[in-house]
Amino acid sequence: MIEQIESIFQQQQLFKIQLRYSDAQQRIEKLRKLRRAIESNEDLIYEALAKDLRKSRNEAAISEVLFIYGEIEFAIRNLRKWMRSKSVGRSVTNLLAKSSIVYQPKGVALIISPWNYPFQLTMSPLVSAIAAGNCVVLKPSEHSPYTSAAIQKMISDSFDVKEIACIEGEKSTAEALLKLPFDHVFFTGSSTIGKQIMKAASNHLSSVTLELGGKSPVILDETANLETAANKVAWGKLINAGQTCIAPDYIVVQENRRDEFVRHYLNAVKKMFFTMDGKIDPTVYAKIINQKHADRLLDLIRKSVLDGAQLVEGGILSEDLTLSPTLLLDVSLDNAIMEEEIFGPILPVITYVKLEEAISIINRREKPLALYVFSENKHSIQQVVQQVPSGGVCVNDVLIHVSNPHLPFGGVNGSGQGSCHGFFGFKAFSHERAVMRQCKYALSTLIYPPYQGKKIIFKLLKKWI
Structure with a gap:
């Protein structure tokens, strides 16, 4: 298992470079591919949820499957807007420059999902990770084995492991995955395990999203x-x-x-x-x-x-x-x-x-x-x-x-860190990158040394900043 995990991780490390160049249309096609995979496995998914939790088909549809169809369609409709670079204002020192924020894929993401909504809480962050242009390793819960197996079959039938891989296993499998330097770790579960996830991720300074719980x-x-x-x-x-x-x-x-x-x-x-x-x-x-x-x-x-x-x-x-x-x-x-x-x-x-x-x-x-x-x-x-x-x-x-995909969903302190769903999920799996394009007449050169005779410039800066 360790060798398999490392092999998949290395394949995704290489492929993430290619995914950085993916445009909105390519990511939309992958989201549509995910939807088709779910649709062709619906009966298997409903059967698995019934075996794991005795969820009725109606409850499973509302809280697990239809929920994800909605997330996929919302991402497809809005992805071009999300990916668009956003122009921002100027300051005194870059008055003539053009500044913007661009969203870059974080790279290779690990999603560790729980057993209570085992399909929805695996697929929801996956939708966001795909929209943001990442490679993904899924680790569904061993406590909902039938749903985990259904997810593994669905993903392996539809995607190459260098893009999306689903790895089943016990606690030791999650521990082995967390030893690897993922670019982002998304965990849903208890606050006790969340602390362990955060500690493991800190060894590689991996960013984390923690969807925990608490007494609501x-x-x-x-x-x-x-x-x-x-x-x-x-x-x-x-x-x-x-x-x-x-x-x-x-x-x-x-x-x-x-x-x-x-x-x-x-x-x-x-x-x-x-x-x-x-x-x-x-x-x-x-x-x-x-x-x-x-x-x-x-x-x-x-x-x-x-x-x-x-x-x-x-x-x-x-x-x-x-x-x-x-x-x-x-x-x-x-x-x-x-x-x-x-x-x-x-x-x-x-x-x-x-x-x-x-x-x-x-x-x-x-x-x-x-x-x-x-x-x-x-x-x-x-x-x-x-x-x-x-x-x-x-x-x-x-x-x-x-x-409501227009709202951020997430906790604070003991109930979580970071947000998901819609644009907020896209942001969780993206790096908000600052880009400045300086013009050839840069005013910032006025503050270079030597400083003799530049008192007036610093006085003006103090006044304007």
Whole structure:
């Protein structure tokens, strides 16, 4: 495996020089080729997602496949504009020069993707890397083996390894890849592994994009429509059985409105994810990825209850790794479930009296990847948005901000570094290069030594700069 990895890397190191000369049309053709590859393997992809996570075809279409078609088409429509050099202003010392910013491919990129949305989170950065003109090595997650195998087949059937290669393997494979001097590393996963990725990349001073996670809170103020909010939170929390990096992690609701929210939430859960006879519907509700992750979630529930939390609903794991939607009340802010990202169908509900208290509860933790605010009060919305830092904000909804390719998607500090999607993904895999074309009458020569008799020039510079 080590020899195969090094051989692919060397081939891409040579080919990246050729790709620097690729124009927009060539990259667009490669994006269209990627779309055709996905279309011809759709059934295999859907089958793999069902085996790995029990995703229904409808859920997989919305959250995995159609999402990528949208990214590809958005890149195709806008690539010429993105690639165009951008003229910028002048300063005193280069008054007659022409200055611009051009986007150059970084070179050879490594994309390490997770298991929770194994197709979307592999393909999305790949679209950006292709648009930016890079060679790419993909390392999909070993925890979603069927989808990883489907991606490997699709890529190997459609692309030469010197352009795009997909390498399957365990943790040791990722470690071997990270020993190589990639020009850029794009990682999606936990903050714990993200730190290891960043440390490994620093050995080669490789640039990194880290799409991590965190505890994305939902604030419900006194003006929020609780029935509407509960429906949206139930969907956002329980799609993919809560295994979503921007899933609502916990609720912060006014104390006197808690019970009303709980009632609406449980009704929404039953309506969306249960059959008429009161059983979980496996055709719309995904399973937990593996036993290890399921055990971790059960342990979080157990520790919460031992610490005084009230288990209102759920907490039951079946043999097929279905963890029933779980609701917890009276959760201690110091409990483990409030310290780490849940990444499962467990929803703690925290109460507050004044909005400032809710803001303080959230700001005690790492900056989240997403912040959700439900309110009809513009002042309250503005207060939360200004005072609670996060990767992104969604007002009166959950999750859907990720679907707008005009917006940057990314975290801050513990929830990530850098942005992706659309132009922001193109930028992540590009070097923003400064280019200045000086004219033959350069004013900068006036500040060359000797300096005798040039006091007036320096006085003018001090005034104009």
